[in-house]
Amino acid sequence: MSEILTSSATPASAHLTGRTLVDVRGLSIGFADVNGGGPLVRGVDLTIHAGECVALVGESGSGKSLTARSLIGLAGTHARIDAQRFEIDGRAALEFRERDWRAVRGGFAGLVMQDALVSLDPLRTVGREIGETLARHAKGQSRAQRAAAVHAVMRDVGIPEPERRAAQYAHELSGGLRQRALIASAIAASPALVIADEPTTALDVTVQAQVLAVLEARLRAGVGVLLISHDLGVVAGIADRVIVMHRGDVVDSGATRDVLEHPSHPYTRQLLAAQPDAHSRGYRLSSARFVEEDGSAVVREPLPARERAVGSVVLRAQGIGKRYAGGKVAPAHDANAFVALDDVSFEVREGEVLGIVGESGSGKSTSANIVLGLLAPTSGSVEFLGQRWNGAGVSETQRSQRRPLLRYIPQDPLSAFDPRHNVGRLLADGLHAQRLERRTVLKRSVTLLEQVGLDASYLNRLPVSLSGGQRQRIAIARAIASEPALIVCDEPVSALDVYVQAQVLDLLGELQARLGTALLFISHDLDVVQHVSDRVLVLKDGRAVESGATAEVFSAPQADYTKLLLRSAPTLQTQRRAA
Template sequence: MKHDFSTARTLVDVRGLEIGFADANDGQPLVRGVDLTIRAGECVALVGESGSGKSLTARSLIGLAGHGARIAARQFVIDGRHALQFRERDWRGVRGGFAGLVMQDALVSLDPLRTVGAEIEETLALHSPSGSRKARRARVHETMRDVGMPEPERRAQQYAHELSGGLRQRALIASAIVAGPALVIADEPTTALDMTVQAQILDVLAARLREGVGMLLVSHDLAVVAEVADRVLVMHRGEVVESGATHDVLRNPAHAYTRRLIAAQPSAHSRGQRLTSARFDAGAHSAPQGRADAASLIVRDPLPPRQSTARETLLQVEALGKRYGRRGARYATAGSAADAGDFVALDDVSFDVQRGEVVGIVGESGSGKSTCAKLVLGLATPSAGQVRFLGAHWNGEGAREPARRALRPKLQYIPQDPLSSFDPRYCVRQLLEEALSTAGLGAQQVRDRTVELLEQVGLDARYLERRPLSLSGGQRQRVAIARALAPQPALIVCDEPVSALDVYVQAQVLDLLGTLQAELGLSLLFISHDLDVIRHVSDRVLVFKDGRVVEAGDAQRLFVAPRHAYTRLLMSSAPSLRRAKEEGSAGRAREVEPLAG
């Protein structure tokens, strides 16, 4: 069902927008020729890879393009006013009053020194100063309730670090909408959130649309865009290369770049294939009559065939448990009765990983995925159970770090955010040399090996002296993979390694991992909240909930016929590009079963 907004109030009307900085891009504009109109009740999405100009365009609408930004346009009308000549005082009236901004990382965006309630109330104090403090607080609690925050009176007294990721993001949305803005700008509001929380946030945003609020959604996730957006603008290198109704653009993309973005998405049919090799071939398939669309025309090259390996168990996890004592309660130890106040992070978890196998772990935030990874890596001590690695007692009662030190090089880790795991003082050469320190190589051998590792991950010797801050997100992730490969491990734990990457860089990293896994016979324990990614990479899947494995089995079987109600909930909660295209409209009415917290 398509919505008609032609008679609705025009909130933003921009024509020929150009944005540049004197010291960037040789003085040439970073954003060129962008036309953007947003009306009340309409959701317009900006999509494209990192660096395409999405966020810069969105932030220019509220005067936050950045210091030294040079903005020009044939027309730049915000809330019915020509805004090119706005001073900072004018923009302060726009921000919060006319337009609210929801950013990606709520933990960074919220003030750590103020309670959530005080943060939300500040917007009201600035834009509705005539009301009493009691009235403002009542409005804060009402807005928190509207965005799905349970016990708003209690939550308002908490700090950002005391809330879950989903509650923090809701608090950020509450801060953006509490003053009743006509426009909400949501800049990657669901990136790195698990699928159930993501669904809840999308429902909160969709509710604002139904109330007549206009929205500009910035996202690299096409499935999220398909769920809520009425129109989409595809940006590439600062220009809009394609625009139109979301259903039309995603079902039948006209521009080669849009097609590349869609084809790079992992899907039910992409397993064993290179995502970045995807191309469109009109004669590749004969789709059912009237059903031909972009997905039916995608063809891809296969990944290299996997090495044939004898069945060998590399990792055994047996009845693993982890409890944390809450403040005022004693910590439970292995074999002891836990206090009723203890928090159970992991409970009776058992699984194994075979040589050359990819085992995926999926579940919402707080389900125990990362705790399990820490125990497998030997970075925390379990309260119960044990871990065996390469036949040796690795973790559990009696395990000690000196005894497992010799095996450490065989078990490596790829983090979600490599930048925070790198020493910022180190260049790439030093990061790799450190990872090779246990290999017993001479100086020239180390040098040769660092270059070989970079080439293995698609980089070269030119990057050896670069520091992490000078690298793009995709380049940093490649260096993290090279560092993990350096000691020639048998098993790599991948903890959300692509969750913060845009769709095409994600495809490049997944192709790289798939190629290396096949050629080197690596085993991977792959943790992700993205079901499409898990389905693309995994041989077997473990579904975690509340610290337990509620379902496990072959990846293809589990996705086709999930047996547990929670697995089915996860699948129904996940944004689906395929489902949205079949429905032919943004899925605003989709309801997801609420989850506590």
């Protein structure tokens, strides 16, 4: 298959004769009050050996995390677990009591979850969080020895200045540093098994590469890894075997190369075909399918044609910068200040998509906040629709009339939405500036839902009751409610599984073709940026290092940092190029 790319690395598990960490046969998991009491996970077989990485892939709700959590006794208080065999480190785990599971967690198996900000205790320093694992499972150490061990494991996962970082709280760290701190906590007691549940989701490619390097080092040391990920590039680069789950069932499994090159189930084929790449631009990802005659080509339906970006400039940022000193905004001339953004310029034209990429701390979010008028630049200015929008002397009062023409799609709608407001209220807020009658607001809200593939039945639902893909569709509906000239998209698909991501990207493409809205698209996923963007801007340490047409930047990057980004991205394409 010309567009299906896999790793060429020799599996670490080849000819495995070592310790069996997990041996499960016929696993079923259910809850009495869910799914009519029927199982949510059915008939799963799972074996993990020392030094082997097994990946669970599939859509949100397929049972991946529930299966993984059952291995450490965290499936849920009322979970009903049945299996023909359920052995953890050679012991019959169905007979475990809670004290047995406590010994497993942290000592035998470490868990790395997706959302480090939620997972790390906000009331404890990172050092104390990691140190607790050592106190529980590596007893007999003095306080000084434990502190040294904490700093050592933080250094192992790529956290700079571990002595200083250990004294900080989770909210004081960047997303990448938080995720690495979470991994450090999971591996501090040298467990035999690491369960990594979407450990690289929402991380930029260089930090992602560092996190994967940590997991690969564990594998080389003989540790087993159970990886849960919707990123098939990550899976292709590190996993020895893959198990594909769909609605609670295993539909495909085997060696990574076999599953990704020769998928046996239509669902696996659909997942692989829905991946964005250099050839998918202008096509619907969710329509992708393999041609059955030769099994080698991916066929996609075209998106509605949109006009080339030859219109007037919608947004112009000129020399914008942002500096801080001692936690406060610093003047431009302060040489000792921390530079979050330095002399960055770019523009977006009507109907155009400008992608912004760069690692954590590169200035992507700072740029977005300045463009949105949520943060005043220390230097430079922003023009929106030909008028000053941000910079010296521009107030929110002056922006208020044009505010509905600039909208925002966040990475995590659940945290951005008021949890007390139902969908109808959220959409009404997006229509507020138009001062419509209540009956018209309701009619427009239904129309907006239909435009994003939903219907009126969602109006009374709360955000917490929606899936990740549904919440992102609501965020898009609210963003387009006022028919804006520009939408700032900040990692809008980073937390979505492959097929839901494809649906959301298709939706953005369709709406943009119809409405002619310009997009400022921020993403760490280079395949996604390549799929959606007309031009791309690359940021590093607050400075622009390269910009240009997307195809040119990706095919012939000029800056060393851009080359590093492209090399670091664990996409299916790069895995094939490495073969």
